[in-house]
Amino acid sequence: MDAATILLQLVLSGILVGGVYGLIGMGFVVTYRSANVFNLAYGQFVMFGAFIAWSFIGSPQEPRLPLPIALFLTLIAVILFGLAVEYLLFRRMIGRPMHATFILTLGIMALLHGAAMLIWGPGVHVLVETVPRGAIHLGSIVLSQEYVWSFFLAVIIALALALMFQRTRLGLAMRAAYDNQVAARCLGVSARMNAQITWAIAAVIATLGGILMGTVHGISTTLGELVMIVLAVVLIGGLDSLIGCVLGGLILAIGMNLSSYYLGPHLPGVEGIFSMALILIVLLVRPSGLMGTRPIERV
Amino acid sequence: MRARGRRKTSYAADIAVIHSGRQWLTLAVFIGLLVVLPLVLNATHNLNWVTFLNFTLIIIIAVLGLNVTTGMTGQVSLGHSAFIMLGGYGLAMLTLKADWPFWAALAVSTLVTGLIALIVAIPAIRLKGFYVAVVTLAFFYIAQYVIRNLDITGGTFGLIGIPSPSIAGMSIKGDVRWYYLLLALTILCVLVSVNITRSRLGRSFLAVRDNDVATAALGVNVPLTKLRAFFVGSLFAALAGGLWASYVSVVRLDQFTIWDSIWYLGMIVIGGAGSTAGAIMGVIFLRLISQILHVIGTSDLIPLSSTVTIYSTQIIYGLVIILFITLKPMGMISIWQKFKINYKRWPFGV
Known part of the structure; x- marks a missing residue:
C-alpha cells in the first residue's frame, strides 16, 4: 500500500470509530445538558449496560434469549437502572454545589466497578453478533462491517436526539431547564420528569454504545475506562453540543x-495519552470546545 | 449546665489552637497513647497492625495536602496520586541513581514535585469546577505514561532497594522505628496544616472556595491563591510519597492508581472538607474498613479470596462516599461538632 492509501485507510476507519465514540459521548452530553451532572461514572454506565445486555443475549457458544426479546428486556432493565440512579441519588443533589455531585459520581464509579468485578469477573465476555461482522473491501482499503453499522446507528441516534431537543416540547423543556432551572419551573416545566427522562436516555445510549463496543472488542470491566475517551470527545466538541460531540468523536x-500509526513505533502506547494531551490543549486554548454554547467561567 | 463560655481578651487567644489547660492535658494523653500503641500491639505479636498504622500515617500526610487543595480551596484534584508518585519516584531516583543522602533527596524531590504542581495548576486555575478535576486527571495519566516509558524510572518494573533514612547515626529499620519517625512527621504536618487555616494564607484559601468573585473584590489575587493551594498540597503529597517509597523500599506504578486519587477525595468528603481533624478522621475511617475486611477475609471464619476482598472493599468505599455525600455532606466532623454542642448545652440541645 502506498502512503496515500494508508492515510485514507486510517482516516476512514477513524471516521467510523469516531462515530461510535460520538454516540457514546451523547449520553454524557445529555446528562450534562439537562441534569447539569458531570458524570465521571459514565464509563461504568457503558460497562454495566453492556454486561446487562450480555446477561440477556449470551455469548455465541451459549446464546440465552432470541435477540429481539433480549434487546427489549435489556432496554427495560437499563431504563429502570437510569431511573433508579436518578431517584436514589441525583434527586437528592439538586441545589448542592457542583463538586459534591462530581464526587458523588466518583462514588458511583467505584460502586459499579466493584460490583461488576464481583458479579462478572475480570475476564472478557464475548457477545452474540448484534450487528453483522466481517470486512468490507473498497479497493485496497479494508473496513470492518460492524463499525459501518455502528456508525450509521450513531448518526441516526444523533439526528433523533437533535430533533428531540430542537423540535419537541420535551426538548424545549429540557433546554429551558438547562438555561435556567428556576425560571423553567416557574413556567410549569417539571424538573423531576426532566431528570428522569434524561437519566433513562443516558442509560440507554450508554448501553447501546456498550453493546456496539462489546460486539467488536468483547465485554469486560475495562470498558469503564472508556470514560477518558468520552471526556476527550465531549470536551473537544463542547460539553453541551450533540453535533460537537460527533465532531469531537471524529477528531x-x-x-x-x-x-x-505514525508515532506508535517511537512512542509505544502513545494513542492512550493522545486523548489526555488533546484535553489539555482544548482546555488551554478554547475551554468551551468547538461547538459549546455556554461560556465557561474563567477566573 | 456545664456551659460557661470562655472570655478571650486578645486576638491571639481567640485564634489559639489550644484554648485551655484541659485541652493540653487531653492532647498530651492522646499523644502518649499513640507513643505506647506499637508497644501494646507488639506485645500481642500483631506486627501487621503496626504496618497498618504506618501506612495510615503516610496517607494522613498525603490527604492533609489534598485537604489544602480540595478541602480548603475547593479545587477538586484527581491528580493527587500522581503527586505522591512523583515524590516517591523523585526520592528513589535521587538516592539510587545519584547517591544522594536520604534527607536531601526527600527535600529536593518534594520541592521539585511542588514546582511540577505549579505547572499543572496553570491550565487548571484559569477554569472553574470540574475542569480542574479533568486537567489533573489528564496529568495523572500523562505522568504515568512518562514514568512507564522512561529508562531512569525503571519502566513497569519500578525501582527497588530504596535506602532507609537514618537519624543521628541510627538507621530507621523495622516497623516500630518507622512508626515513631512517621508519627513525629505526621504531628509536624498536622501542626502545619492547622496553622495554615489560622493564617492569612488559609483564610484566602477558604475565601476562594466559598466565593471567588467576592474574594477578588476584596483584593485577594485569586489565581495566585489557587497556585499556592496546589503548591502546598503537592508538597504534602510528595513528602508522603517519598516516605512511602523508602518505607516499602520499592516504587512501582501500581502503587499509585487513579482509584487512590478517588479514595483520597472520598476520605476528605467523609471526614468533612476543609477541616484538618476531619481529614484525619476520614483517613482512619476508610483505612479501618479496608483493614477489617482484610482481617475477615484472611480469617478462617469467612475466608475470601484476595480479589473478592479488593472488590468488596471498593464497593463499600463507593457506598460510604455516596451515603456521606447524600446524607451527611459536612462529613464526620459535623457529627462530632453537633455532639460536642449538645453535650455542652445539655439539656438544651440543637
Whole structure:
C-alpha cells in the first residue's frame, strides 16, 4: 500500500470509530445538558449496560434469549437502572454545589466497578453478533462491517436526539431547564420528569454504545475506562453540543489512529495519552470546545 | 449546665489552637497513647497492625495536602496520586541513581514535585469546577505514561532497594522505628496544616472556595491563591510519597492508581472538607474498613479470596462516599461538632 492509501485507510476507519465514540459521548452530553451532572461514572454506565445486555443475549457458544426479546428486556432493565440512579441519588443533589455531585459520581464509579468485578469477573465476555461482522473491501482499503453499522446507528441516534431537543416540547423543556432551572419551573416545566427522562436516555445510549463496543472488542470491566475517551470527545466538541460531540468523536478517533500509526513505533502506547494531551490543549486554548454554547467561567 | 463560655481578651487567644489547660492535658494523653500503641500491639505479636498504622500515617500526610487543595480551596484534584508518585519516584531516583543522602533527596524531590504542581495548576486555575478535576486527571495519566516509558524510572518494573533514612547515626529499620519517625512527621504536618487555616494564607484559601468573585473584590489575587493551594498540597503529597517509597523500599506504578486519587477525595468528603481533624478522621475511617475486611477475609471464619476482598472493599468505599455525600455532606466532623454542642448545652440541645 502506498502512503496515500494508508492515510485514507486510517482516516476512514477513524471516521467510523469516531462515530461510535460520538454516540457514546451523547449520553454524557445529555446528562450534562439537562441534569447539569458531570458524570465521571459514565464509563461504568457503558460497562454495566453492556454486561446487562450480555446477561440477556449470551455469548455465541451459549446464546440465552432470541435477540429481539433480549434487546427489549435489556432496554427495560437499563431504563429502570437510569431511573433508579436518578431517584436514589441525583434527586437528592439538586441545589448542592457542583463538586459534591462530581464526587458523588466518583462514588458511583467505584460502586459499579466493584460490583461488576464481583458479579462478572475480570475476564472478557464475548457477545452474540448484534450487528453483522466481517470486512468490507473498497479497493485496497479494508473496513470492518460492524463499525459501518455502528456508525450509521450513531448518526441516526444523533439526528433523533437533535430533533428531540430542537423540535419537541420535551426538548424545549429540557433546554429551558438547562438555561435556567428556576425560571423553567416557574413556567410549569417539571424538573423531576426532566431528570428522569434524561437519566433513562443516558442509560440507554450508554448501553447501546456498550453493546456496539462489546460486539467488536468483547465485554469486560475495562470498558469503564472508556470514560477518558468520552471526556476527550465531549470536551473537544463542547460539553453541551450533540453535533460537537460527533465532531469531537471524529477528531479524536482519527487523531488516535494517525498518532498510533505514525508515532506508535517511537512512542509505544502513545494513542492512550493522545486523548489526555488533546484535553489539555482544548482546555488551554478554547475551554468551551468547538461547538459549546455556554461560556465557561474563567477566573 | 456545664456551659460557661470562655472570655478571650486578645486576638491571639481567640485564634489559639489550644484554648485551655484541659485541652493540653487531653492532647498530651492522646499523644502518649499513640507513643505506647506499637508497644501494646507488639506485645500481642500483631506486627501487621503496626504496618497498618504506618501506612495510615503516610496517607494522613498525603490527604492533609489534598485537604489544602480540595478541602480548603475547593479545587477538586484527581491528580493527587500522581503527586505522591512523583515524590516517591523523585526520592528513589535521587538516592539510587545519584547517591544522594536520604534527607536531601526527600527535600529536593518534594520541592521539585511542588514546582511540577505549579505547572499543572496553570491550565487548571484559569477554569472553574470540574475542569480542574479533568486537567489533573489528564496529568495523572500523562505522568504515568512518562514514568512507564522512561529508562531512569525503571519502566513497569519500578525501582527497588530504596535506602532507609537514618537519624543521628541510627538507621530507621523495622516497623516500630518507622512508626515513631512517621508519627513525629505526621504531628509536624498536622501542626502545619492547622496553622495554615489560622493564617492569612488559609483564610484566602477558604475565601476562594466559598466565593471567588467576592474574594477578588476584596483584593485577594485569586489565581495566585489557587497556585499556592496546589503548591502546598503537592508538597504534602510528595513528602508522603517519598516516605512511602523508602518505607516499602520499592516504587512501582501500581502503587499509585487513579482509584487512590478517588479514595483520597472520598476520605476528605467523609471526614468533612476543609477541616484538618476531619481529614484525619476520614483517613482512619476508610483505612479501618479496608483493614477489617482484610482481617475477615484472611480469617478462617469467612475466608475470601484476595480479589473478592479488593472488590468488596471498593464497593463499600463507593457506598460510604455516596451515603456521606447524600446524607451527611459536612462529613464526620459535623457529627462530632453537633455532639460536642449538645453535650455542652445539655439539656438544651440543637
